[in-house]
Amino acid sequence: MAETRLIQGRYQLLDIIGRGGMGEVWRARDTSLGRLVAVKCLKPIGPQHDASYLSVLRERFRREARVAASLQHRGVTVVHDFGEYEGILYLVMELLDGRNLSQLLDDSQPHPLPVADTVDIAEQVSHALAYTHRQGIVHRDLKPANIMRLTDGTVKICDFGIARLGHDIGFTSRLTGTGIAMGTPHYMSPEQIAGGLVDHRSDLYSLGCVLYELATGAPPFDHDDAWAVLVGHRDTPPQPPRVLRPELPTPFADVVLDLLAKAPERRPGDAATLATRIAASRARMAAAGQVPAGAPTARIAAGPATAPVASAPAVDPDLPRWARHITTGTKAMGSGTVVEQPLDRTAGLTGAWTGPHANLPEAPPAPEPKRPTPPPGVLDRLAIRHHAGLSFARLGRWEDAAEVHRAVAAEREQALGPDHPDTLASRYEIAFTLSRLGQPAEALREYGRVAEGRERVLGPDHPETLAARQESAYVLSQLGRHQEAHEVYGVVLAARERVMGPDHPDTLRCRHNLAFNLSRLGRLDESYRTAREVADARARVLGALHPDTLVTRYEVAYALGQLGRSEEALRAYREVAAAREEALGADHPDTLAARYEVGISLGRLGRSEEALTLYQGLTADRARVHGADDPETLRARHGLGVNLGRLGRWEEALDEARDVCVIRERVLGRDHPDTLVSRREVAVCLGWLDRWPDALTAYHEVASARARVLGPDHPDTLASRNDEAQCLERLGRHEEAVAVYRQAAALHHGAPPRDD
Template identity: 35%
Template sequence: MTAAAGRVVAGRYELSTLIGQGGMGQVWTAYDRRLDRRVAVKLLRPDKVAGAEADELRRRFVRECRITAQVDHPGLVTVHDAGSEGEELFLVMQYVDGADLSDHLAEHDPYPWQWAVAVAAQLCAVLSAVHAVPIVHRDLKPRNVMVKQDGTVTVLDLGVASVMDADTTRLTHTGTPIGSPAYMAPEQAMGGAVGPYTDLYALGVLLHELLSGDVPFAGSTALGVLHRHLYEPPLPVRRIRPEVPEALEALVLRLLAKDPQHRPDSAQEVYEHLALLLPALGVPTGGPLDPTRPFVRPHAPWPDRARTPAPQPAPVPPAAEAAKPDVARAVDDVKRLLGEGRITQAVDVLGAILPAAAEQHGERSPVVRTLRRQYAATLMDDGQYRRALPELRRLADERAAEAGQADPQCLRHRYDAAQCLEQLGEPAAALAEYRALLPYYENQYVAGDPDLAHDVRRRIGHLLLALGDRAAAHDTLARLLHDVERVHGPGHPLAADIRRTLQWLGRMHG
């Protein structure tokens, strides 16, 4: 079977975007249709499961699934599912939102040495858990490390990991060692036995790269790189960046020792050295993706939803990159997804198609307006109120400029925006918005809607309670109860709900 966007694996995981491809297979972002969530799916390529190598590759993949699942650490990607489909094998993992360390390094030149220390310290915690199994990762490198929005680090791909008590000397069928040459320890390059010390060497390479901007040993061929690992000394990082602390330079050189016995004894020991260089508790100076944050404010909530917008999901590309996106087809896909209750995926399809629709039809066209309204509504259905709010405000402002403040569509967008503010824990702002809307809904000559007016008044009463103004809340709700009973009778559900609230208020006052 071939992997392509839209294909459903195991009747459940719909492939979306190819995000990685290597010797063992491909990694895709995907959607879990059953739980309506984003996941990452790793596939073992069918053309690799063939001939004499089939059994070995299958064994390695099954081992990866089992081993990855048995290591419990927040710094390791979570395994959700694993299995086979025909001759193809799949591993379903947690989708990690952030930047891989290689891209993070490229975007920050020079990389702050404090960040390098924080990343390495977090990696030490992960390696300690991995080595305790005992497992050797064998392929620690920036592309296998993700920095999340809150600054925490997640290690990906134990795909070339090995259980140490069996088969610790590992070569591929082509006779080359398993791993990436630039990060490969001398003993690994020689095809010798590997252990935790092998991962510590890779950690040294990674630290050197973060501090200097380049790996210690590079070359035009893999063989040339491996030769340098074996015989050349690394360049001390302070010759490139004198501001790096001497203790950190010394630690990197120890990690890069040719002889495993000359390296630190464990990831725990490396952590203890790094801990002396970590920033003290306090207020973080950086924004998202700051790896010092977990140490500066450990266990602090993230993101700060009062100030930080929710991260944008990765866009879903068209099936053929050169072709123009099919807006009509995307709209049909969204209708189908919403009908199936797959709201998260519908949000991503809408978000990805909006720029193309604006380019094809114009930003103010009815098609784009309809898409934007659907996008905002779908974001609300998905509970993404922080992202829905600016969309709704923009829609309301544009409609007001064209048709006036009393236009029903404009009022509906403002009402939805007020609900977003309510859900985001901003009662004062929500209260102000509802109070501004109420005269329009109570005016029968403008947009009179008694039921919606009653709902707005109920919300105002509850927001007054939230803000601690019990007297005003009681007065608002008592007047509302009188009006609801007059219009709908005392048995109406809204009347019963208001009576319960007023009774509770009476008990609290008593």
């Protein structure tokens, strides 16, 4: 492409700053906004492809580019625009001032990078991956050349989605006779090599390869022959990095080796967990004097770059450290190490072949609050404790998580102020734990505080503000306040569509929640239509087997069941179960949950023998995977007991219901909703066995407990009162039955119950 060539009449190409297998990277000027940008021009699409293939390819490019453009995080290169010009697909990105890690390694030869730099890079990249993985996006080609270190020390990941585009266009080389996509063999995960399922853990393996090279000077399997490299990744344990570099601190070397585990399940569970481990290992290394306590402060020299590089705003050295490293994202981690890149609202995504794309609305600038300067070292210590709280939550230890987050929130508020993003991140986690502890009213109050604080600091349309609003709606739904939840979802969805676009993963998540809430409002047709639309959009944006896509397909099946379309619901649940088994594995909790719903559908269709067989197998699998006393194992056993009753095997059903009720009372508590469901099932069995006095006692216990826990006018409480009244009728106690019916009816209509 000739120098001074103008793309779309807007981007003036100035000079090439990089070439690769997929095309060229140019330094360019955006003549509309008067700023320098980087333009990546992919190789022209060859004539060997037919028109239908090219149409699919262009749509794939549009989708991948939009996903890349949706990423807003300091650790990810910003994509400003994309499109096609004279047969050339192009991306317009921020121009970065720095060097990629491959260049830094070349500069340091024959020595590896300093330990402090390596640890800092590891921590920043892990936070960036944690953010992108939460969006459901996997890089698939993480390598030193795709990671930039800017002159101010910021680390950015480049080329999200480009690896898959290259494969589709045909730029990816292959091993002769194997059919294995080569990609970059020195950094490929074993599952990539085997052509298996690739998820976020593949990125973690690739990051392990990168860190190994930064720490030792060479990749873990450094052979000239590509096949030997792939066999090494697949079959050979890597040499411990301390063998090559004895001064490497043991905590960090252990992290690298864990990332290089052959089996994905043996690696760190996710990038957020990895970031926590790196922060903790750096703290231990700092205590031992092996690395500085803070991030490295030395700046790197700028130089020619082979990836888009440029104009990130310089960090003011006079600002306190916490002000330079505020963490934001879908769920702020408060780590003090990365900053979300603010959304560029000055230019929309044009993409000529996709039609005009309207500019995003101007958002009011967030006020800059006065923030106290925290004592040295406090933020790092609080960040580690914050991550410990998140770890407790991942283990389901909600009480422990709540205690940690309350303590961290109190200290952050004292050190940083009540509206600092890190303080609000802790408050958000407190609310999250409260909702999981069955305290939705308290959770709602906490989410409200977080949303108000984030609106003051970040603005009403900031993703973090919207996240808190959306969680408020979820809790309102938990409280049975579905109309209020619907109204909040509507406001959040409108803002997400306006700011992020209709196909952004967060927008689709909000629409999914809206579909769920519509079903609780009894608006079943709307719920079904919305869920179908979201499922189709998620399949288009994220892929047919992405967990979020399957969650929405699950919701479609639920809506079909509520509409009485049980045969369709059964087929849909079976499809979800099969897809989850393929994507996640047979023992994954989501796969097992779909199998449970298959059993529910079979029961509704009167196919109780099939349902009983399914629940027997599901109970055995749940017990094997999660334990005999796990709530989900007990849920499967409950389904088994219900179908025993439907088959007329009431004595067996009663024994099963009593056993499950005793365990649930011990594990979950006497008044837990699941315990009360089991106690009601005991009453049902007693009634069918004509033991009505015992049944009445059980029904009365359930009604009283639900009134105490849920309130006297809650639908479940009123249903229990009706159960109690029907039992009284069976016993011939008609006047008492009428009194209970009247009381329930008065509460249902909002009138005070009459004494007569």
